Amino acid sequence: MLTLYSYWRSTTSYRVRVALNLKGLPYRTVPVDLVAGAQRAPDYVAQNPIKGVPTLLLEDGRALTQSLAIMAYLDDIAPDPALLPEDAFQRAQVLAAAQVIATDIHPINNLKVVSRLKTQHGLTADEGTEWMRHWIAEGLQAYQALLPTGPAFSFADVPLLCDLCLVPQLYNAHRWGVDMTPFARLLDIEQQALRLPAFDAARPENQPDAN
Structure with a gap:
């Protein structure tokens, strides 16, 4: 196993x-x-x-x-x-959207970066939260701008690699109090995803170490 x-x-x-x-x-x-x-x-x-x-x-x-x-x-x-489409252009689109989350938003918002900003550069707790909100919102805006209209998920009617990156990032957006008003399309995707058992079982609150 x-x-x-x-x-x-x-x-x-x-x-x-x-x-x-x-x-x-x-x-x-x-x-x-x-x-x-x-x-x-x-x-x-x-x-x-x-x-x-x-x-x-x-x-x-x-x-x-x-x-x-x-x-x-x-x-x-x-x-x-499959997590990626067979068509080369569509595959690249999905990878680009996934990387907005994985390489643009996440690296500057993870625990070790924000902790160092606080301990080494004097960022207060409130300033740390605002840092998170700013970069999450900017990244989500870019992600949403890449999407076509119509599909239930980002690029298809089934979840692909980028959706597997998006939904966890939306969890963080809610956690840190990001204003989600501009992101109706992304919230629709999140709602669709969390109806699926695979996403629901993966939620943070459903993990054995949740507290």
């Missing part, structure tokens, strides 16, 4: 949980308490040198890191349902 090292509120772990669920791949979850610093334990760092989550441990003991790479691997070993 696959083993997913995860933190309940980690949006990157959330993405991978949805992918595993959509593809019907059985896995067990091992919580990694990021707030307590468990990701810096030497035995964990040996598997994930970036000291983050998720880490996917394969049955043969090999480890994979980085959510997009893990989801690409899962798409290769369990191609149905």
